Amino acid sequence: xxxxxxxxxxxxxxxxxxxxxxxxxxxxxxxxxxxxxxxxxxxxxxxxxxxxxxxxxxxxxxxxxxxxxxxxxxxxxxxxxxxxxxxxxxxxxxxx
Amino acid sequence: xxxxxxxxxxxxxxxxxxxxxxxxxxxxxxxxxxxxxxxxxxxxxxxxxxxxxxxxxxxxxxxxxxxxxxxxxxxxxxxxxxxxxxxxxxxxxxxxxxxxxxxxxxxxxxxxxxxxxxxxxxxxxxxxxxxxxxxxxxxxxxxxxxxxxxxxxxxxxxxxxxxxxxxxxxxxxxxxxxxxxxxxxxxxxxxxxxxxxxxxxxxxxxxxxxxxxxxxxxxxxxxxxxxxxxxxxxxxxxxxxxxxxxxxxxxxxxxxxxxxxxxxxxxxxxxxxxxxxxxxxxxxxxxxxxxxxxxxxxxxxxxxxxxxxxxxxxxxxxxxxxxxxxxxxxxxxxxxxxxxxxxxxxxxxxxxxxxxxxxxxxxxxxxxxxxxxxxxxxxxxxxxxxxxxxxxxxxxxxxxxxxxxxxxxxxxxxxxxxxxxxxxxxxxxxxxxxxxxxxxxxxxxxxxxxxxxxxxxxxxxxxxxxxxxxxxxxxxxxxxxxxxxxxxxxxxx
Numbered sequence: 001x002x003x004x005x006x007x008x009x010x011x012x013x014x015x016x017x018x019x020x021x022x023x024x025x026x027x028x029x030x031x032x033x034x035x036x037x038x039x040x041x042x043x044x045x046x047x048x049x050x051x052x053x054x055x056x057x058x059x060x061x062x063x064x065x066x067x068x069x070x071x072x073x074x075x076x077x078x079x080x081x082x083x084x085x086x087x088x089x090x091x092x093x094x095x096x
Numbered sequence: 097x098x099x100x101x102x103x104x105x106x107x108x109x110x111x112x113x114x115x116x117x118x119x120x121x122x123x124x125x126x127x128x129x130x131x132x133x134x135x136x137x138x139x140x141x142x143x144x145x146x147x148x149x150x151x152x153x154x155x156x157x158x159x160x161x162x163x164x165x166x167x168x169x170x171x172x173x174x175x176x177x178x179x180x181x182x183x184x185x186x187x188x189x190x191x192x193x194x195x196x197x198x199x200x201x202x203x204x205x206x207x208x209x210x211x212x213x214x215x216x217x218x219x220x221x222x223x224x225x226x227x228x229x230x231x232x233x234x235x236x237x238x239x240x241x242x243x244x245x246x247x248x249x250x251x252x253x254x255x256x257x258x259x260x261x262x263x264x265x266x267x268x269x270x271x272x273x274x275x276x277x278x279x280x281x282x283x284x285x286x287x288x289x290x291x292x293x294x295x296x297x298x299x300x301x302x303x304x305x306x307x308x309x310x311x312x313x314x315x316x317x318x319x320x321x322x323x324x325x326x327x328x329x330x331x332x333x334x335x336x337x338x339x340x341x342x343x344x345x346x347x348x349x350x351x352x353x354x355x356x357x358x359x360x361x362x363x364x365x366x367x368x369x370x371x372x373x374x375x376x377x378x379x380x381x382x383x384x385x386x387x388x389x390x391x392x393x394x395x396x397x398x399x400x401x402x403x404x405x406x407x408x409x410x411x412x413x414x415x416x417x418x419x420x421x422x423x424x425x426x427x428x429x430x431x432x433x434x435x436x437x438x439x440x441x442x443x444x445x446x447x448x449x450x451x452x453x454x455x456x457x458x459x460x461x462x463x464x465x466x467x468x469x470x471x472x473x474x475x476x477x478x479x480x481x482x483x484x485x486x487x488x489x490x491x492x493x494x495x496x497x498x499x500x501x502x503x504x505x506x507x508x509x510x511x512x513x514x515x516x517x518x519x520x521x522x523x524x525x526x527x528x529x530x531x532x533x534x535x536x537x538x539x540x541x542x543x544x545x546x547x548x549x550x551x552x553x554x555x556x557x558x559x560x561x562x563x564x565x566x567x568x569x570x571x572x573x574x575x576x577x578x579x580x581x582x583x584x585x586x587x588x589x
Binding site: 003007008010011012014015016017018019027030031033034037038040041042044046049050051052053054055056058061063071075076078079080081082088090091092093 | 194195196198199291292305331334335337400402403404406407414418421422423424425426427428430431432433434435436437438439440441443444447449452453455456457459460463469472473474475476477478479480482514515518529530531532555
C-alpha cells in the first residue's frame with residue numbers, strides 16, 4: 001500500500017507543513033520503504049482482538065472543581081513570538 | 097581523571113554527608129572537568145554553570161544545617177525535553193530554540209526540592225525521535241568509548257554525560273528504547289520505569305501512550321536512588337498511578353536464588369549480532385550459577401513490534417506536535433503569508449527531516465480511509481503483544497535479553513537509512529508497547545564496545561528488575577573496566 005505524491009501533498013496540507021514537491025518526493029521514498037516493511041501487520045488475524053490505546057486502562061481522573069494555581073498572564077505570554085495587550089498576536093485572519 | 101569524578105552517586109553523596117568535600121567545591125571540580133571533556137563528547141545543549149553554583153551553595157547550606165538526603169549537593173543533568181523553569185528547553189529542535197519554560201517538570205521539581213545541583217540540559221534526537229542523537233538540530237554527541245561512534249539515542253547526551261563522568265546521574269526519557277539503548281551503547285545503567293510510575297508533567301510529549309521518564313546512572317544502586325526521587329502519583333499527570341511506592345534500595349540484595357528468568361528466543365534471533373547474544377548468554381549463565389532458574393520462552397508478537405510502533409508513535413506524535421504553530425512559543429517565520437501560511441512555513445522551517453517524516457506518517461495513518469488499516473490494526477497488535485507478555489509472566493519473574501542487537505554504530509553509518517536506524521530499537525520497543533519496566537545494565541564488551549543486558553519486569557515490579565540488575569552487577573565486577581571509557585583514555589590526566 002504505497003503512498004503517492006498526490007497523497008503526500010494532501011497529508012502535508014493536513015499536517016500544516018509547507019514542503020516542495022522535491023522534499024515530498026524524497027520523503028515519499030523513505031516512507032514507502034518503511035511501509036513496505038510494515039506491510040506484514042496487514043496479514044495478522046486481528047479481527048476479534050480489542051484495540052489497546054494505553055498499556056493500562058486509564059479511566060476519567062476527576063478532581064474537585066476548585067480553582068488551583070494558574071500561570072500569570074505575563075508568564076504565559078513570555079514565550080510568544082508576538083504579544084500585545086495581554087494577547088497573542090497572529091497574522092490577520094479576517095480580511096478587511 | 098580525579099578519583100572523585102569516577103565515584104558513584106551513592107559514594108559522592110556519602111562524602112558530601114561526611115563533609116569530606118563541600119557541594120560548592122564538588123560543583124567547581126565538575127565544571128572544570130566538563131570544560132575539559134565536553135569539547136570531545138558534546139553531551140550538552142545548554143550548560144548552566146551559574147545555576148549549578150547557586151544550587152550548590154543552597155545545598156551546602158542545607159548540609160551545614162544537618163540535612164542528610166541522598167541527592168543533596170549531587171551534580172546531575174537533564175535531557176533537554178524536560179521543562180526547567182527559567183532554563184531554555186529546546187527538545188533539540190529549531191522550533192523551540194528559544195523556549196524558556198515558566199514551570200518545572202514534576203520529576204525536575206522533585207530533584208530540585210531534594211537539593212540536586214543542575215549542571216545543564218543534554219543533547220538528544222529532535223523531539224526524542226531517533227536512536228543516535230544525530231537528529232539533534234544543534235550538534236552530534238560522541239560516544240565516550242569511541243569518539244567516532246554514536247552514543248545512541250534519543251537520550252544520547254544523558255548517557256554520554258554519565259559515562260564521561262560529566263554528571264553523577266541524568267534523567268532521560270524512553271518511548272521506544274531511548275534510555276536503555278544509549279545506556280547500553282555508553283556502558284552505563286538505564287531504567288525505563290513502568291508506564292505510569294513517573295509523572296510526565298513537563299516532559300515535552302512525543303508519543304503519550306509510550307513516553308516515560310527514567311534515570312541513567314553509573315550503578316544500579318544509583319538508579320534506585322534516582323527512582324525513589326521521581327516516582328509517585330501526580331495530580332498534574334492523569335496517567336500517573338496511585339500505587340504504594342517502595343524504597344527501591346531495598347531491592348539491592350545480592351541474592352537471586354529461585355528467581356525465574358525467561359530468555360525470549362525472539363530477542364536472541366534474527367538481527368542480533370552473534371557476539372552480542374553470546375555475551376548476554378554468558379551473563380545469564382552466570383546468574384543461573386548463583387541460583388536463578390532459567391528457561392527459554394517465546395513472544396512471537398515481538399517480531400511485529402517495530403511495525404506496530406511505527407504506526408502508533410507517529411500517529412501520537414502528529415497530534416502532539418500540532419501545538420508548534422508559531423503562535424504561543426518558539427519559532428515563527430512567514431508572518432506575511434497569513435495565519436495558515438505562517439503555520440505551514442514555521443513548521444517546515446522548524447522541524448527536522450525525521451520529525452517531518454514521522455508527522456507525515458502519523459497524519460496519513462490517522463487520515464480518513466486509512467485509520468482502520470493502520471492505526472486500529474496496530475492497536476490490536478499491541479493487545480496481542482501485551483497478552484503474550486502476560487502469559488510469559490505466568491511462568492517467569494523477569495525476562496533477560498540483549499538491550500540492542502549490536503554495540504554502538506559509527507557516526508553517519510545509518511543516518512540516511514530509514515529502516516536500519518530503527519532496527520537499533522527492535523529489542524526495546526516491545527517493552528514500551530506493553531508498558532513494562534526495563535533496565536539496561538552493562539554486561540560486557542564486544543570489540544571493546546560496551547554491551548547491555550536488558551532485564552524486563554512485570555508491570556510495577558521495578559523491585560525485581562533492580563534486584564536482578566544489582567545481583568548481576570556484583571557478579572560481573574565490571575566497575576573498574578567501565579570507569580574510564582576508552583575514548584577518553586588518551587587525555588593527559
